[in-house]
Amino acid sequence: MPRKRALKWTLPWLASAALPLLAQPLDVFDHSPESYLGADACAACHAQEFATQSASGHALSLHPTADHPAAPSFAPSGSLVRAGGSKYSYRADEGGLRVEITAQEQRIDALLEWAFGAGEQAVTFVGQVDEVRYVEHHFSYYSANGSLGTTPGHREVPARGAEEALGVYYETFGPQPSIMRCFQCHSTGPLALGDGFTLRPRELGVRCEACHGPGRSHVQAVASGELEQARAVIRNPARLPGGELLEYCGDCHRPPASSGQVIDWSDPWNVRHQPVYLARSACLQPGGQPLTCMRCHDPHGPLSAETARDSRLCLDCHENGAPPAPVCRRAAGRACSSCHMPAVRPQDELRFTNHWIGVYDPDNPLRPRDASEAGPR
Numbered sequence: 001m002p003r004k005r006a007l008k009w010t011l012p013w014l015a016s017a018a019l020p021l022l023a024q025p026l027d028v029f030d031h032s033p034e035s036y037l038g039a040d041a042c043a044a045c046h047a048q049e050f051a052t053q054s055a056s057g058h059a060l061s062l063h064p065t066a067d068h069p070a071a072p073s074f075a076p077s078g079s080l081v082r083a084g085g086s087k088y089s090y091r092a093d094e095g096g097l098r099v100e101i102t103a104q105e106q107r108i109d110a111l112l113e114w115a116f117g118a119g120e121q122a123v124t125f126v127g128q129v130d131e132v133r134y135v136e137h138h139f140s141y142y143s144a145n146g147s148l149g150t151t152p153g154h155r156e157v158p159a160r161g162a163e164e165a166l167g168v169y170y171e172t173f174g175p176q177p178s179i180m181r182c183f184q185c186h187s188t189g190p191l192a193l194g195d196g197f198t199l200r201p202r203e204l205g206v207r208c209e210a211c212h213g214p215g216r217s218h219v220q221a222v223a224s225g226e227l228e229q230a231r232a233v234i235r236n237p238a239r240l241p242g243g244e245l246l247e248y249c250g251d252c253h254r255p256p257a258s259s260g261q262v263i264d265w266s267d268p269w270n271v272r273h274q275p276v277y278l279a280r281s282a283c284l285q286p287g288g289q290p291l292t293c294m295r296c297h298d299p300h301g302p303l304s305a306e307t308a309r310d311s312r313l314c315l316d317c318h319e320n321g322a323p324p325a326p327v328c329r330r331a332a333g334r335a336c337s338s339c340h341m342p343a344v345r346p347q348d349e350l351r352f353t354n355h356w357i358g359v360y361d362p363d364n365p366l367r368p369r370d371a372s373e374a375g376p377r
Contacts, residue, residue, distance in 0.1 A: 035214035036189040039207040053300040058206035060118035062186035065096035068115040073146055084158020086165040106162035112137055119143050131197045134179045137167040142349035185252035211237055242292040249293050250275035265367050268346035274355045281357035311336045
């Protein structure tokens with residue numbers, strides 16, 4: 001049994017490596033669990049922010065699969081067949097979503113415990129395979145059509161057996177802890193290890209302490225009447241300058257490209273990395289306006305509340321005959337972003353807003369007109 005032999009060799013390494021891993025300054029493990037109180041503790045003083053944030057995509061970005069609001073739609077009534085003949089049959093399970101896969105005369109049955117994504121566009125399923133591996137399932141749920149389709153980044157090619165058909169595998173404790181980063185960016189607080197080396201988030205979703213830092217010292221200072229100390233021990237991203245805030249949000253949304261880094265601007269999938277593209281906008285370039293993420297996005301609210309106000313925000317800077325041009329004035333009633341931040345669809349079910357603000361030709365929503373590889377300078 002190849003899997004058992006792999007575990008035999010891997011577990012001694014894991015036993016010796018686990019303690020240094022837990023001690024090193026990775027964001028997933030760098031704070032004491034006791035310093036985190038959870039979002040409910042913030043609600044006592046910040047009731048409005050708590051209420052709106054609780055309904056946001058950030059807050060709903062990670063669920064046990066069985067508890068996701070869209071869970072009733074996850075298991076199709078019939079089987080799915082992948083190119084090459086791999087057959088997938090799904091059924092709901094109290095532990096999550098189970099899938100039975102038959103491919104190349106092999107059969108496996110796997111549990112997909114975790115649902116990543118609020119479901120505003122898609123939900124991707126993740127499960128633990130064994131003590132050293134997690135898998136990102138080959139099929140994801142797409143809200144646009146209420147059905148399963150190939151997960152972004154996965155190739156629609158014949159699989160060489162049922163195990164390969166299950167999805168893309170990640171080593172839990174590999175040199176690049178990619179699966180830990182996935183959990184880190186979809187949860188709040190340090191990860192813990194459960195039985196069988198399962199990854200256990202402290203709090204599901206991106207909640208208050210994910211951005212503001214652990215709150216115990218803050219709450220204690222408030223209770224003692226030490227208000228200056230209370231402000232000092234809690235993080236407020238709104239006070240960060242634009243460039244630093246872009247890097248801060250980029251911890252999960254991908255930071256702006258470093259010098260010498262090559263970005264394929266013709267790849268529509270890259271558009272989902274908003275800080276990378278916003279950093280190319282003239283609004284952030286030398287001499288431009290100090291545009292920040294939070295100027296347009298309320299970090300506590302849902303994205304759907306922002307459409308009505310984006311043109312007003314643009315016009316705070318663009319007025320009195322400078323841009324907007326006459327053609328913009330003729331388009332009165334349309335949001336500025338509909339032309340200057342066009343929608344990009346890397347596949348039919350998904351839509352991303354291009355944050356490289358500029359003037360676009362109608363047939364090219366990927367790069368502004370006359371933009372160089374390095375962007376406007």
